[in-house]
Amino acid sequence: EAEVAQSPRYKITEKSQAVAFWCDPISGHATLYWYRQILGQGPELLVQFQDESVVDDSQLPKDRFSAERLKGVDSTLKIQPAELGDSAMYLCASSSRISGATDTQYFGPGTRLTVL
Template structure:
């Protein structure tokens, strides 16, 4: 069964350092999402891509976060500089077309700890 791949699974960094997360969606899925999940809360959308274009990045802290999906396949989410409050699970999801009413499939996530 096809799965969403993410790496690394765990990342420990010091504040003010740069970190990057990678996601490879299910093959053929046009839409890719990055979510952040803080402990005790539900996932919150950071950015949504349709192919290589950003559809929604309204909740992305653009002063420190950036995301790209250059060839419309895999994607990278970067944080620079990392802050203590960025400690969370970063989840990537994909769906076939990105239209409403469609199931999103999640990867295993990257657990980030900022010291």
């Protein structure tokens, strides 16, 4: 069964350092999402890509966060500099239909970030 891949699974960093997370969506899925999930809460959307283009980054803190999907396949989410409040699970999801949210999103295992 096809799955969304993410790495690393765990990341510990000190505040002010830079971190990067990688996601490989299910093959053929045009839409890719990055979510942040704080412990005890549901995931919240950070950015949505349609192929290589950003569709929605309204909730992405652009002063420190950046995301790219250069070839429309895998994607990288970067935080620089990391702050204590960035400690969370970062989830990647993908879906196949161009219209995005009306199609089922499948999630990867996530990257657990701890900022010390």
